[in-house]
Amino acid sequence: MSTTIQNIQATYAFVERNANLVKRYWAWELVWMVYSIANSLSVSFIGLGMEALSGEQANVDGRFLVLYLVIGTLVWRYLTTVFYWITEVISIERWEGTIEYTLMAPVRRVVHMAGQTVFAVVYSLFFTGVILVVTVFVFDLDMSQANLWGGLVMLIAGSFSFIGISIMVSVLPLLFPERGAQMTHIVIAVLLLVSGVYYPIEVLPKALQVFGVVSPATYVLDGVRLTLLEGTPTNQLWPQIWPVLVMGTVLIPLGLWVFNLAERYAKRTGKLARNG
Amino acid sequence: MTTYAIIVNQVIKRFGREKDNHWIKGVFRKWTSANGKNGNKPVEEENTGPVLALDTVSFQVKEGEIFGVLGPNGSGKSTLIRLMSTLLLPDEGQILVMGLDPVHRQIEVQQLINRVSVEASFFKKLSPMENLIYGARLYGMGGKEIRQRVVQILTRLGLEKRNIFNPMEEMSRGMQQKVAIARALLSRPKILLLDEPTTGLDPVSKREVQAVVMELKEQDGTTILLTTHDMNEAEVLCDRVAILHKGKLIALDTPEALKDLVPRMNGHKPSLEDVFIHLTGDKLKEEQKEDIESAQAMVRAITNADKLVEKESQPALEQ
Numbered sequence: 001m002s003t004t005i006q007n008i009q010a011t012y013a014f015v016e017r018n019a020n021l022v023k024r025y026w027a028w029e030l031v032w033m034v035y036s037i038a039n040s041l042s043v044s045f046i047g048l049g050m051e052a053l054s055g056e057q058a059n060v061d062g063r064f065l066v067l068y069l070v071i072g073t074l075v076w077r078y079l080t081t082v083f084y085w086i087t088e089v090i091s092i093e094r095w096e097g098t099i100e101y102t103l104m105a106p107v108r109r110v111v112h113m114a115g116q117t118v119f120a121v122v123y124s125l126f127f128t129g130v131i132l133v134v135t136v137f138v139f140d141l142d143m144s145q146a147n148l149w150g151g152l153v154m155l156i157a158g159s160f161s162f163i164g165i166s167i168m169v170s171v172l173p174l175l176f177p178e179r180g181a182q183m184t185h186i187v188i189a190v191l192l193l194v195s196g197v198y199y200p201i202e203v204l205p206k207a208l209q210v211f212g213v214v215s216p217a218t219y220v221l222d223g224v225r226l227t228l229l230e231g232t233p234t235n236q237l238w239p240q241i242w243p244v245l246v247m248g249t250v251l252i253p254l255g256l257w258v259f260n261l262a263e264r265y266a267k268r269t270g271k272l273a274r275n276g
Numbered sequence: 277m278t279t280y281a282i283i284v285n286q287v288i289k290r291f292g293r294e295k296d297n298h299w300i301k302g303v304f305r306k307w308t309s310a311n312g313k314n315g316n317k318p319v320e321e322e323n324t325g326p327v328l329a330l331d332t333v334s335f336q337v338k339e340g341e342i343f344g345v346l347g348p349n350g351s352g353k354s355t356l357i358r359l360m361s362t363l364l365l366p367d368e369g370q371i372l373v374m375g376l377d378p379v380h381r382q383i384e385v386q387q388l389i390n391r392v393s394v395e396a397s398f399f400k401k402l403s404p405m406e407n408l409i410y411g412a413r414l415y416g417m418g419g420k421e422i423r424q425r426v427v428q429i430l431t432r433l434g435l436e437k438r439n440i441f442n443p444m445e446e447m448s449r450g451m452q453q454k455v456a457i458a459r460a461l462l463s464r465p466k467i468l469l470l471d472e473p474t475t476g477l478d479p480v481s482k483r484e485v486q487a488v489v490m491e492l493k494e495q496d497g498t499t500i501l502l503t504t505h506d507m508n509e510a511e512v513l514c515d516r517v518a519i520l521h522k523g524k525l526i527a528l529d530t531p532e533a534l535k536d537l538v539p540r541m542n543g544h545k546p547s548l549e550d551v552f553i554h555l556t557g558d559k560l561k562e563e564q565k566e567d568i569e570s571a572q573a574m575v576r577a578i579t580n581a582d583k584l585v586e587k588e589s590q591p592a593l594e595q
């Protein structure tokens with residue numbers, strides 16, 4: 001049997017397994033979906049709220065603010081959904097008790113992560129898509145000027161850098177069986193603060209802006225806002241796209257390298273499992 | 277010429293870090309014990325020291341045999357199996373699986389082996405079919421034939437068809453263990469590692485699992501390494517048995533030869549259990565002579581008392 005076919009089979013193993021898990025835990029996914037929609041809507045209503053609070057003469061464009069915030073919540077929802085599906089690659093299996101069976105199978109970690117990532121991206125696009133439809137409906141948003149295709153291109157390009165970060169962070173649950181999963185939340189909280197999800201990063205103190213510059217989310221949000229708010233054509237997105245591609249090219253191999261180191265450490269110290 | 281499926285050579289595995297004796301910690305310890313309510317009580321440090329899970333273990337498993345590793349809980353059986361299945365790395369020594377070192381030839385070794393552990397370890401909400409298809413794909417297999425093979429293997433193991441598509445969590449332990457065996461067989465391993473496959477099963481399931489193991493050996497010539505703490509199981513299934521005690525290999529032979537180690541008692545042959553007690557009891561004497569001496573004194577006292585009772589009851593019987 002050729003190795004390529006074997007690798008495709010193994011990649012698909014993770015995609016299919018995760019799809020089955022979503023299907024069997026559908027009630028939980030539905031709860032999460034409702035939560036996410038409520039979350040997106042309440043943040044976006046801040047836009048209309050600002051207009052009402054500032055009064056007539058302040059000249060606040062509520063519709064613009066709403067769209068600005070909608071984009072923030074959707075892009076952020078997409079990126080964090082990708083992030084959590086990847087960082088939970090170990091925690092899910094530790095919880096189910098299958099981790100040893102997956103890690104003793106003849107599958108290279110690149111292939112393992114590729115499978116997990118393909119599912120993460122496809123599912124996150126679907127998940128965010130549903131929220132988008134609901135928000136457009138609720139706020140009666142006018143997307144006629146928006147370059148939707150460009151927004152999607154920006155989102156996919158940005159995924160690569162986020163995948164790299166996620167693979168690196170997924171090491172935490174591997175090294176710290178008890179607390180590792182919680183530690184991943186810190187990474188997300190800091191990225192949310194510095195990446196300009198709900199505000200331009202220029203409003204941050206100088207020290208925090210520096211972090212914003214190295215966060216890939218900053219560029220993704222920037223690019224998506226340009227395409228959806230101003231209808232910027234896709235071929236003018238290069239200033240936003242190249243930084244995330246460079247980050248992805250560095251972070252993905254680095255993440256895999258760190259993961260392999262951590263896996264060896266876990267196998268030396270017996271952190272994978274100890275019962276039985 | 278015998279070919280060896282597994283060679284274990286001088287393997288040592290420790291868990292837990294060496295005690296850290298940085299001077300700051302020493303000061304801190306003194307300070308805490310001076311201020312604590314139980315100042316004179318020694319600080320409990322039993323769990324901080326390293327555990328020697330395997331202590332210079334060596335043996336070979338021949339191709340096609342069923343090799344048993346017998347030992348009580350904590351003797352290092354699972355650690356041994358994890359080292360063979362690339363889930364742990366040895367501290368010292370080497371293991372060869374079909375001539376390959378799992379440390380350096382990970383993927384190649386993984387293709388040759390599969391494993392069944394005490395706990396069934398499945399995605400609980402997924403069905404046996406979904407779990408096994410996932411397992412098969414990890415080994416590069418897929419497609420229609422695999423679905424047929426899953427049904428075929430599971431029915432051969434005595435699983436009812438309707439159970440194949442229901443969530444694992446709705447099944448009994450015995451059935452789950454059969455699915456675990458099916459998962460291991462699906463990849464057609466050259467070497468099957470069975471870590472206490474029958475522990476916690478009811479007698480009927482236990483016998484069924486044992487029958488499957490025998491069948492595998494006879495039909496497919498699979499090499500099987502099986503751990504157990506059930507003496508009878510080792511005797512029934514295994515060609516040779518190694519006895520592991522506190523990480524040390526203390527005996528290795530055929531079940532018959534092991535039994536001959538123990539003097540015959542009251543004319544009937546000793547069980548493997550007697551062998552085990554005989555061997556581990558000896559070890560204990562070296563380590564804890566004082567304890568043993570006091571125990572012996574007690575035994576002496578009890579046997580004397582027994583003799584007294586016998587003497588007293590004798591005349592009563594004659595009457």
Ligand SMILES: Nc1ncnc2c1ncn2[C@@H]1O[C@H](COP(=O)(O)OP(=O)(O)O)[C@@H](O)[C@H]1O
Pocket residue numbers: 269270271272273274275276291292327328329347348349350351352353354355356
């Ligand atoms: N991953 C681990 N981390 C720390 N200690 C471990 C680990 N695995 C096993 N041990 C310890 O090593 C010893 C041998 O355990 P194990 O191989 O599981 O024995 P068995 O399978 O014979 O019951 C025990 O003292 C156990 O507590």
Ligand SMILES: [Mg+2]
Pocket residue numbers: 275276353354355471472
């Ligand atoms: Mg065990």
